[in-house]
Amino acid sequence: MGNLLIAHGGGPTPVINSSLRGVVEQAKKQPQIGGIYGARFGVEGVLNEAFIDLGAQSEAAIRGLSSTPASALGSCRRKLKSDDYPRILDVFKKYDIRYFLYNGGNDSMDTCNKIAALAKDSGYEMRVIGVPKTIDNDLMHTDHCPGFGSAARYVAVSTLELWKDVQSLPIHVCIMEVMGRNAGFITAVSALARKSEGCGPHLIYLPERPFIREQFLEDVSAWHKRAGGVLVVVSEGLCGPDGAPLSDSGVVDGFGHKVPGGVSQHLSELVIRELGIKSRSEKPGLLGRCSIPLQSPVDRDEAYQVGALAVRAACEYKTGFMVSITRECEDPYRAGYGLVPLSEVANAERKFPDNWINARGNDINPDFIKYCAPLMGAALPDYIDLDLTPVKKL
């Protein structure tokens, strides 16, 4: 017997609340779980003893979590210091927390791993389980991460719509910037919007390959000659061959971090200046991680399942694991679930596989499309094309 506490870490996703729903609905079924608490703003809420009672919420509110964006509990980006950990354990003891679930990415899994070890070492009986979450899809030892499928659907549909726009008014090189500082998965998804050869997106640049300025200008110029309107999709994290970010604003924030300068705007200015071609940039930014209309139903369901499974695993005396997703069947797609030791995912970072990028580093190979397509949960919208056969000239 004891209480359960769940906390969110890092940036929200369109389905992190769906995992929360899975946790709460599963926890209510477990007789050994007493109170079901949520920490406000991640580990900060743990340190401050700022909890809400998830067991006391209305059923409608818990159901509504599945279609509510961002984190309903609040999240944080606080990196814990070594003296924060004993304090956390004290709080757990004070509130009789015997089940702790942490829903986050690499950094959060590291925190989770340390908490699990600390509890074990100090002889306090509790179960600590990580619930995966990241739109970047960069956690190790899971086929993919909850949050990725929805971010993917957002990027694929947005790219398709942008291509329809650029195609119908082909007067510029349009450069869209996509999140994922170090991992190119969501940028790569834009390739799924290409209906046939010659359609946009024409060029795709991931952060896993060094960005070669001269090749980029050559490629843009060639596509402009061929298509008039050109659609380019780039990761916000592009770096040059020297490893330095392609664009930084020259501004340093309060924490001393360099502020990225908006790589799409930087590149569109480059196109105008060097090629004399009209260009513009789009940067949906955070909008790509909070869209409910473009949520993937597969992603939403999987997010629910990983939350529910985390509770069941904790109740089965498991601790120090993260829930993982496996691909049980390719066609029709079917997911399975497992557990991986937190120590194997903590702080490790999965990169976009190099063999899924083409030789020139400006496009994606079909293997990725096969990997990604089912995760978006539904086919892309079937926008029509008119029959453009010209009327015979008189």
Add this chain to the structure above:
Amino acid sequence: MGNLLIAHGGGPTPVINSSLRGVVEQAKKQPQIGGIYGARFGVEGVLNEAFIDLGAQSEAAIRGLSSTPASALGSCRRKLKSDDYPRILDVFKKYDIRYFLYNGGNDSMDTCNKIAALAKDSGYEMRVIGVPKTIDNDLMHTDHCPGFGSAARYVAVSTLELWKDVQSLPIHVCIMEVMGRNAGFITAVSALARKSEGCGPHLIYLPERPFIREQFLEDVSAWHKRAGGVLVVVSEGLCGPDGAPLSDSGVVDGFGHKVPGGVSQHLSELVIRELGIKSRSEKPGLLGRCSIPLQSPVDRDEAYQVGALAVRAACEYKTGFMVSITRECEDPYRAGYGLVPLSEVANAERKFPDNWINARGNDINPDFIKYCAPLMGAALPDYIDLDLTPVKKL
């Protein structure tokens, strides 16, 4: 008897194809209309005699236009020169075009007006009708413009989702940039996302008021102290008190036009530098004018009706008019349709009413919300909020 030709001018909207569907389906019912042609890429298609046969398209394709973004015909931004007009009349005569519909904004209505006058003066019997279209909502003598309601829905839902994100991870000042270079209507729509006092968007800046740097920094700083996470929405067209664009990239494009520098990025750098607060920018840009998942059903239906009415008006011997929308009933909202002389809308520009902006120039008055709400076609998504009552501290 004679043929009908329709062309698109200027930037696409999420419902310009819905107007096209209205035109085609209505034209098929009119025995006096022979061929139904569409010009490829606006007036360029007229000059080049590049037409497609809209009467020969499948019914499914025509139906599918309502849920297909951008312009299915193609559009252009070509400003006609005086010697282009006689050429256009020659093409009309050659193809026996007796009904010409031009679907566009202010510039297109000016073109349309000149074509109508030229046909009349030269004694060539034809009817010329303008079909309104612009996400900017800046056409005169119509309650609102087809395209605005869908762009409004995009901005309102995006602002709401962004606020959920910022609220759940309140670590920065988030500045979203919205289209509408000279008219603030779609930027103002963001106010509809504010569920209650204190919720985002906290600050809204339209291009109709000069942007005062010091006031902006004061306002951001005050909201940051109060809320932690701050959401600001700005128009891409903000200018300082001297009338100069707030931010230009220092780059001049092939046509000699100054390229805007991304006002949201400029302002977020200003916040970091002057206030030492973490800040970031989002610029969905063109995505705001091509989203089908966020299309307004009211807007889609009205766009269909203005297309159909343009055909009926032309068949009733009307020429030199633009179809307008009137507000027949406020509650429940019901639209009516009329005709206004093209001469009265050509080149005129409707500004956001000054009395709908607050005194400090950083927010919108409730009258605008009442005006705008029904045009979005449905209530905003009902995202849930958990009961955040703190668990009693032990």
